[in-house]
Amino acid sequence: MNQIVVIGAGQAAIWAAKTLRSEGYAGRITIIGDENHAFYERPPLSKQVLLGEATHESLKIFKDEVVDEFNIELLKPVKVTHIDRQNKTVYTNTDQAIPYDKLLIATGSKAKIPVKEWSSFHNVVSLRNIEDSLRIEEKLNHIKKVGIIGGGWIGLEVAASLSKRNIDVTLYEMNDRLCARSVSREVSDYLLALHEQHDVHIRLSCKHLDLNQSDEDQSVKIYVSNDTDTAVYDLVFLGTGAHINKEIAEVSGLETSDGIVVNEYCQTSDPDVYAAGDVAIHPSLGFCIQSWSNAQHQGVIAAQSMLSQQVPYEETPWLWSDQYDKNIQILGSPVDIDHCQLVVRADKEGDHCFFYLDQEKKLHYLVAVNNNKIVKMAKRWIKAEWPLDPDMLKDQSFNLMKIKPK
Numbered sequence: 001m002n003q004i005v006v007i008g009a010g011q012a013a014i015w016a017a018k019t020l021r022s023e024g025y026a027g028r029i030t031i032i033g034d035e036n037h038a039f040y041e042r043p044p045l046s047k048q049v050l051l052g053e054a055t056h057e058s059l060k061i062f063k064d065e066v067v068d069e070f071n072i073e074l075l076k077p078v079k080v081t082h083i084d085r086q087n088k089t090v091y092t093n094t095d096q097a098i099p100y101d102k103l104l105i106a107t108g109s110k111a112k113i114p115v116k117e118w119s120s121f122h123n124v125v126s127l128r129n130i131e132d133s134l135r136i137e138e139k140l141n142h143i144k145k146v147g148i149i150g151g152g153w154i155g156l157e158v159a160a161s162l163s164k165r166n167i168d169v170t171l172y173e174m175n176d177r178l179c180a181r182s183v184s185r186e187v188s189d190y191l192l193a194l195h196e197q198h199d200v201h202i203r204l205s206c207k208h209l210d211l212n213q214s215d216e217d218q219s220v221k222i223y224v225s226n227d228t229d230t231a232v233y234d235l236v237f238l239g240t241g242a243h244i245n246k247e248i249a250e251v252s253g254l255e256t257s258d259g260i261v262v263n264e265y266c267q268t269s270d271p272d273v274y275a276a277g278d279v280a281i282h283p284s285l286g287f288c289i290q291s292w293s294n295a296q297h298q299g300v301i302a303a304q305s306m307l308s309q310q311v312p313y314e315e316t317p318w319l320w321s322d323q324y325d326k327n328i329q330i331l332g333s334p335v336d337i338d339h340c341q342l343v344v345r346a347d348k349e350g351d352h353c354f355f356y357l358d359q360e361k362k363l364h365y366l367v368a369v370n371n372n373k374i375v376k377m378a379k380r381w382i383k384a385e386w387p388l389d390p391d392m393l394k395d396q397s398f399n400l401m402k403i404k405p406k
């Protein structure tokens with residue numbers, strides 16, 4: 001094997017390249033990315049960058065000299081248009097045909113725009129990459145009032161960052177609670193209170209929304225059906241979810257559903273084609289986990305598999321969000337949390353940990369606010385499948401370090 005090609009130049013791609021080299025692969029690595037920028041961290045875009053506390057230059061996953069050592073042939077901005085699996089070749093919009101022995105698809109996801117016309121409005125933005133971030137930055141100095149559509153993690157982070165910049169923020173959510181797909185009502189209520197304390201106006205149950213751009217000053221009106229009030233904003237931010245970039249896998253006949261189907265070794269239905277990161281469906285959970293740590297770990301596993309080291313992907317899903325002075329960490333899968341027992345532990349500072357225990361009292365899911373220590377312990381409890389005592393978990397005076405297997 002002498003030619004590995006990676007489509008996408010993000011988090012999963014660079015971790016795959018790093019692993020290939022550290023595991024002794026000496027052949028060619030070609031990475032093809034359609035952005036002007038490559039190998040940078042996206043999470044700070046909605047946090048430190050939006051707050052003016054970090055520059056785009058500081059987002060590099062590895063320093064330039066470290067990336068140089070990986071000896072990658074990087075093609076950017078170049079888009080892969082087609083994979084010919086029979087002849088093991090990828091084709092690009094620059095008319096290049098690049099052969100591969102093994103191929104990794106790490107194409108991530110992009111911001112979902114619910115109505116096509118909205119993307120043509122001058123003051124309607126979304127945030128997935130540095131170009132989007134530059135576009136938002138350029139507008140921020142002239143902005144007093146922002147409408148955010150979508151009360152998921154990115155919408156809430158943007159609300160927190162903009163309100164910290166003294167911008168008047170109203171957030172519209174179609175469900176009757178925030179982050180409804182990933183947390184229970186109790187956590188949604190906690191998030192609602194947090195944002196209201198910081199003067200963000202939250203409007204729930206806004207099922208049918210429409211936008212209209214003024215010809216005069218390009219301000220944007222948000223209409224909510226059954227509501228006679230329309231509000232006018234200098235800028236509207238769309239936090240309306242992600243679209244998984246699975247099209248090239250689909251057209252080349254790989255097995256896909258919501259994302260690309262892979263086994264625990266990140267291998268697709270074609271044994272020479274792998275997928276990792278946002279675009280790959282988690283092998284046991286059955287959906288795409290769109291998180292920084294998933295992209296990193298799957299990139300590593302895919303690289304190991306290409307080198308015939310069969311290490312299964314067994315990481316517990318983990319992601320975090322920063323809003324105001326709260327670091328919110330989420331561990332495990334939200335699937336089936338309705339059937340779990342919720343145990344809430346409040347600490348002296350008023351921060352909370354929400355433990356979801358399954359029927360055998362094992363930890364299934366955790367949302368922890370400002371409590372990295374508990375998250376670290378919880379990773380061990382989940383791995384060891386320890387049953388936990390709800391009374392101990394909720395008792396603030398009980399030191400959780402003392403928990404031992406029964």
Ligand SMILES: Cc1cc2nc3c(=O)[nH]c(=O)nc-3n(C[C@H](O)[C@H](O)[C@H](O)COP(=O)(O)OP(=O)(O)OC[C@H]3O[C@@H](n4cnc5c(N)ncnc54)[C@H](O)[C@@H]3O)c2cc1C
Pocket residue numbers: 007008009010011012013032033034035041042043044045046078079080081106107108109127128129154245248276277278279289290291292293295318319320321322
């Ligand atoms: C604003 C923001 C904040 C976030 N905050 C958090 C957080 O706090 N915590 C957390 O855990 N996660 C967070 N995430 C999610 C995390 O950043 C992603 O899960 C991670 O970047 C996924 O990595 P990836 O390698 O799968 O995809 P990406 O990093 O998206 O890289 C994929 C690359 O492939 C390119 N591409 C797509 N199609 C093609 C093609 N046909 N040809 C060539 N190139 C192509 C894309 O343009 C992109 O550059 C955040 C994401 C965003 C956008």
